[in-house]
Amino acid sequence: MRKLSADVVVIGGGSTGAGVVRDLAMRGYRAILLDRADLAQGTSGRFHGLLHSGGRYVVADPGSGAECASENAIVTRIQAHAVERTGGLFIVGPEDDPGFGDKFLAGAAEAKMPVEEITPGQALALEPRIHPGLKRAFRVQDGTIDGWQIVWSAVASARQYGAQILPYTKVTAIERDGQSVKGVLAQDLKTGEELAIECGFLLNCAGPWAGQVAALAGCHPVEVVPGRGVMVAMSHRLVNMVVNRCAKPADGDIIVPDHTVCIIGTTDIKVDDPDHLEIPRREVQQLLDAGESLVPGFRQARAVHAWAGARPLIKDDRVASSDTRHMSRGMSIMDHQDRDGLSGMLTIGGGKFTTYRLMAEHIVDAMEDKLGSHHPCRTAQEACPGQEDAHNYQITHRLAERETDRLSDQTICECELLGRRQFVDLLTEFPHATLDDLRRQSRLGMGPCQGGFCSARAAGLAFAEGKIDIERATGLLRLFLANRWIGLWPILHGDQVRQTVLDDWILQGILDVDHLPAQTQEVV
Amino acid sequence: MTDTIVIGAGLSGLVSAIRLAQAGQSVTLLSKGLGGLQLSQGTVDVLGYASERVDRPFKTLAALIKTDPHHPYAAIGADQVKAGLSWLTQALPGLLTGDPERNLCFPTAVGALRPTCLYQPSMAGGAASGGRTWAIVGPRQLKDFYPELCAANIGRTPAPGGGAITARPYRIDLPARPGEADCSALTYARSLDQADFRAQFAQAVAAVVGDEEAIGLPAMLGLNGGDGLEAWRDLERRLGRPVFEIALAPPSVPGMRLNQALIALAKAAGVRLVLGSNVIGVISQGWQLQGVVLRQAGHDQRYDADHFIHAPGGFESGALHLDSYGQLSETVFGLPLRGGEADDLITGDYWQDQLLFKVGVGVDSAMRVLDEAGQVVYHNLHAAGGVLAGATRWSEKSGEGIALGSAMAATDAILKGQ
Ligand SMILES: Cc1cc2nc3c(=O)[nH]c(=O)nc-3n(C[C@H](O)[C@H](O)[C@H](O)COP(=O)(O)OP(=O)(O)OC[C@H]3O[C@@H](n4cnc5c(N)ncnc54)[C@H](O)[C@@H]3O)c2cc1C
Numbered sequence: 001m002r003k004l005s006a007d008v009v010v011i012g013g014g015s016t017g018a019g020v021v022r023d024l025a026m027r028g029y030r031a032i033l034l035d036r037a038d039l040a041q042g043t044s045g046r047f048h049g050l051l052h053s054g055g056r057y058v059v060a061d062p063g064s065g066a067e068c069a070s071e072n073a074i075v076t077r078i079q080a081h082a083v084e085r086t087g088g089l090f091i092v093g094p095e096d097d098p099g100f101g102d103k104f105l106a107g108a109a110e111a112k113m114p115v116e117e118i119t120p121g122q123a124l125a126l127e128p129r130i131h132p133g134l135k136r137a138f139r140v141q142d143g144t145i146d147g148w149q150i151v152w153s154a155v156a157s158a159r160q161y162g163a164q165i166l167p168y169t170k171v172t173a174i175e176r177d178g179q180s181v182k183g184v185l186a187q188d189l190k191t192g193e194e195l196a197i198e199c200g201f202l203l204n205c206a207g208p209w210a211g212q213v214a215a216l217a218g219c220h221p222v223e224v225v226p227g228r229g230v231m232v233a234m235s236h237r238l239v240n241m242v243v244n245r246c247a248k249p250a251d252g253d254i255i256v257p258d259h260t261v262c263i264i265g266t267t268d269i270k271v272d273d274p275d276h277l278e279i280p281r282r283e284v285q286q287l288l289d290a291g292e293s294l295v296p297g298f299r300q301a302r303a304v305h306a307w308a309g310a311r312p313l314i315k316d317d318r319v320a321s322s323d324t325r326h327m328s329r330g331m332s333i334m335d336h337q338d339r340d341g342l343s344g345m346l347t348i349g350g351g352k353f354t355t356y357r358l359m360a361e362h363i364v365d366a367m368e369d370k371l372g373s374h375h376p377c378r379t380a381q382e383a384c385p386g387q388e389d390a391h392n393y394q395i396t397h398r399l400a401e402r403e404t405d406r407l408s409d410q411t412i413c414e415c416e417l418l419g420r421r422q423f424v425d426l427l428t429e430f431p432h433a434t435l436d437d438l439r440r441q442s443r444l445g446m447g448p449c450q451g452g453f454c455s456a457r458a459a460g461l462a463f464a465e466g467k468i469d470i471e472r473a474t475g476l477l478r479l480f481l482a483n484r485w486i487g488l489w490p491i492l493h494g495d496q497v498r499q500t501v502l503d504d505w506i507l508q509g510i511l512d513v514d515h516l517p518a519q520t521q522e523v524v
Numbered sequence: 525m526t527d528t529i530v531i532g533a534g535l536s537g538l539v540s541a542i543r544l545a546q547a548g549q550s551v552t553l554l555s556k557g558l559g560g561l562q563l564s565q566g567t568v569d570v571l572g573y574a575s576e577r578v579d580r581p582f583k584t585l586a587a588l589i590k591t592d593p594h595h596p597y598a599a600i601g602a603d604q605v606k607a608g609l610s611w612l613t614q615a616l617p618g619l620l621t622g623d624p625e626r627n628l629c630f631p632t633a634v635g636a637l638r639p640t641c642l643y644q645p646s647m648a649g650g651a652a653s654g655g656r657t658w659a660i661v662g663p664r665q666l667k668d669f670y671p672e673l674c675a676a677n678i679g680r681t682p683a684p685g686g687g688a689i690t691a692r693p694y695r696i697d698l699p700a701r702p703g704e705a706d707c708s709a710l711t712y713a714r715s716l717d718q719a720d721f722r723a724q725f726a727q728a729v730a731a732v733v734g735d736e737e738a739i740g741l742p743a744m745l746g747l748n749g750g751d752g753l754e755a756w757r758d759l760e761r762r763l764g765r766p767v768f769e770i771a772l773a774p775p776s777v778p779g780m781r782l783n784q785a786l787i788a789l790a791k792a793a794g795v796r797l798v799l800g801s802n803v804i805g806v807i808s809q810g811w812q813l814q815g816v817v818l819r820q821a822g823h824d825q826r827y828d829a830d831h832f833i834h835a836p837g838g839f840e841s842g843a844l845h846l847d848s849y850g851q852l853s854e855t856v857f858g859l860p861l862r863g864g865e866a867d868d869l870i871t872g873d874y875w876q877d878q879l880l881f882k883v884g885v886g887v888d889s890a891m892r893v894l895d896e897a898g899q900v901v902y903h904n905l906h907a908a909g910g911v912l913a914g915a916t917r918w919s920e921k922s923g924e925g926i927a928l929g930s931a932m933a934a935t936d937a938i939l940k941g942q
């Protein structure tokens with residue numbers, strides 16, 4: 001058993017945990033972050049990709065709108081490379097109440113959120129595919145974020161301040177010394193090694209799994225109500241700005257352009273188990289209909305992938321627990337000393353990706369209140385690593401790279417224009433990675449072919465250049481294909497069926513991957 | 525007005541058109557694009573896997589027909605498949621070899637040992653059997669082939685009949701065109717068709733390999749010569765030992781060899797080829813199909829015929845379609861489909877065959893399309909190849925057998941005036 005010690009252990013490497021560990025490290029705490037999976041593989045890798053302007057909240061909750069507006073500006077500055085400044089439109093459709101637009105403007109003013117009303121003609125000039133019958137349009141500062149890039153650059157900053165980041169390390173027990181937390185036991189899932197970490201404070205940032213983690217500490221049950229949301233990515237950008245419906249928030253009323261795709265979302269259904277999130281066909285149909293009403297012809301576009309995330313809401317007695325959309329979107333901090341007589345542990349629920357930095361600031365402030373110490377938070381002032389040139393993300397960046405190295409390097413994923421050198425560098429940096437881990441880093445297999453051409457190349461390179469054995473290389477290929485299928489089969493229709501059959505012809509028909517020797521051990 | 529219109533330029537369409545034209549019919553072949561042959565591995569599969577790997581394809585096929593009456597082979601019958609294989613072997617002399625009664629296994633780019641029954645001479649040296657020693661060689665500039673992965677998987681796969689193969693990986697550093705890091709198999713094939721490059725290539729290979737008894741190279745060894753195998757023969761001569769091709773992801777050079785040979789035969793037999801336009805409508809009277817309307821640049825053109833062979837492929841070519849509401853259709857004639865009734869057409873298990881991919885048209889033994897009640901839809905419309913219901917061709921390795929058998933059955937019916 002490996003022994004470690006820290007001032008603070010953070011459980012959960014989603015946006016919340018990543019923000020918290022950075023803030024802790026910058027305030028001088030020795031911090032360790034643990035996640036049972038890859039970083040941002042929970043809700044933070046299953047969200048919509050929207051860096052909110054605040055527009056979605058200004059009518060119902062202007063305070064939340066104001067937070068989004070100011071955090072949007074901060075994140076766009078401190079993690080420039082992970083943010084695309086697409087801008088956004090709120091459109092009042094032919095069926096919607098134009099009066100809502102007035103409430104929207106009033107809410108925006110109260111939240112001090114920048115907004116400009118433009119004419120329907122101007123909106124159509126910006127986004128020619130939106131519904132031509134729109135009645136009003138408002139321009140806002142929505143952006144899009146790559147959740148993985150945000151989380152990695154936050155933890156990279158934390159590392160620079162001395163934090164330790166341990167992905168694929170699952171917390172299995174929380175140790176107490178009578179009435180206070182004394183440490184955690186964990187297991188490295190890649191190597192099987194056991195870890196014992198001594199700590200003075202524990203921050204439970206396990207999102208929808210926060211209840212499970214609190215139970216490890218023997219606390220009274222913390223009821224988390226996972227609100228499952230489904231999202232569907234279409235094979236190209238039907239819009240280049242975020243397009244929101246300007247009406248009372250409902251299912252499937254936002255289209256987010258993100259990297260090479262655009263994403264329609266999302267639904268909201270109460271579920272029990274955040275580990276098994278279905279993507280029901282009925283919800284996919286609902287999203288396609290919603291897409292059709294924002295962008296006529298949406299159904300004819302090609303759906304490439306779907307996923308589902310669970311809103312990590314801690315149950316709040318003020319509303320019925322089956323309607324998760326109307327629970328407060330704000331975050332809640334649960335103090336286990338008041339609640340369970342256990343000191344040295346806070347549990348965090350709720351929140352948004354957009355406001356992750358501010359949430360982290362509040363959480364660390366709350367911890368410092370308990371500890372009776374105070375250090376200033378500097379996360380809003382200092383930029384994170386990865387954005388040294390201070391340029392925001394641009395969709396054309398890969399094209400520019402390939403234009404320069406077109407003759408000297410191979411393009412191993414044509415859909416996402418991923419170069420071989422880039423991929424091999426990642427293999428070197430992450431020797432224990434699965435192809436899915438590398439996909440989250442590089443978008444390998446995320447485009448229209450969904451791995452049909454690039455997956456065998458990736459496995460070949462991982463074996464040829466990496467330090468893994470043939471059983472693992474072959475296992476990685478199989479796992480990648482099976483995992484891609486998770487998000488493909490629920491939406492399979494139209495031209496994506498055609499692509500899937502071509503992929504099957506290549507991988508099964510020609511290469512016969514399904515008859516490679518079976519692995520003797522599960523690949524992780 | 526022609527005797528027969530064939531729709532589709534894949535294996536079944538080309539074979540049907542050539543056979544009818546060679547029998548004296550006037551034939552027009554209409555196709556939206558180039559057929560699937562150029563994407564395929566360039567072998568002729570009859571049946572590679574049932575529940576297990578198949579050694580004797582026709583023996584297993586006979587059993588399959590009994591247990592699965594909806595399999596295309598049940599309507600086609602083993603005799604037509606055999607007739608198709610022998611027709612093709614004779615039509616393309618020297619390009620296909622092997623024993624239709626016995627499957628052999630050949631390595632693929634990822635090192636799986638894949639069963640088939642007819643193969644190109646340039647693949648023959650790769651027939652897997654225990655005790656062999658192979659050098660597996662690939663150029664760094666070809667991103668679809670990693671000799672290390674291929675060799676390591678070959679080495680840990682039991683060879684058919686027992687024993688193991690010793691496969692050693694080697695890399696060469698030779699772009700197909702100077703200064704290019706990213707060369708496709710087709711670029712290599714074109715370069716290997718040049719004697720100068722071939723000499724350089726042989727030298728590079730000879731410099732790295734050991735004393736292995738045969739050399740496996742990615743399937744890219746040229747397209748020139750009567751049979752497209754000139755470069756391969758020359759490489760074998762230069763390297764002084766058997767050289768064999770290993771199947772790759774598309775573009776497929778061996779597939780192109782078959783395709784170019786069949787197109788040449790079709791032209792020689794007087795088939796009128798109309799490529800690059802879509803059939804958008806049909807003209808019929810009762811159970812008789814009279815013509816089809818083709819969308820062509822500038823205007824729509826009507827083509828009439830006495831007989832029609834519909835060989836447009838399956839979902840991969842767009843001939844079958846599943847729309848966003850879950851509606852299935854055959855996109856050219858709107859033909860009735862079989863196999864779409866199940867509610868679990870697609871499931872979450874990637875490794876399981878999906879029922880969706882078995883959807884297609886049902887036919888009688890003359891390959892005439894049947895409706896839900898089992899009645900012939902048009903007396904003079906026959907279907908062949910990938911549009912037929914009942915098989916997941918890529919997983920059972922039966923694509924060419926079904927295409928050839930159905931082409932024989934359909935053309936027989938027309939020639940015998942059924
Ligand atoms: C459908 C949907 C769409 C959304 N869209 C947006 C949007 O567009 N914009 C926006 O700003 N917000 C959006 N949100 C909200 C946002 O995604 C979440 O608020 C945010 O990602 C939550 O992050 P988190 O770190 O709290 O939780 P998570 O990301 O879920 O992190 C929790 C982590 O804890 C880990 N963990 C669990 N158990 C253990 C254990 N025993 N040991 C170690 N680790 C453990 C998990 O692996 C996981 O990585 C959306 C949410 C949903 C559900």
Ligand SMILES: Cc1cc2nc3c(=O)[nH]c(=O)nc-3n(C[C@H](O)[C@H](O)[C@H](O)COP(=O)(O)OP(=O)(O)OC[C@H]3O[C@@H](n4cnc5c(N)ncnc54)[C@H](O)[C@@H]3O)c2cc1C
Nearest residue numbers: 045046047048049233261274275276277305307446483487
């Ligand atoms: C903003 C954004 C944009 C995206 N754009 C694209 C795109 O352009 N193209 C594209 O193909 N995809 C896109 N995706 C989807 C992405 O590829 C994944 O499907 C999604 O992020 C799910 O995460 P994953 O990487 O864990 O993958 P998955 O393939 O879903 O799962 C991999 C692993 O996670 C485990 N797992 C499954 N369900 C859960 C769960 N509920 N909680 C925890 N672990 C689970 C599985 O067992 C498996 O081991 C996008 C996602 C986001 C958030």
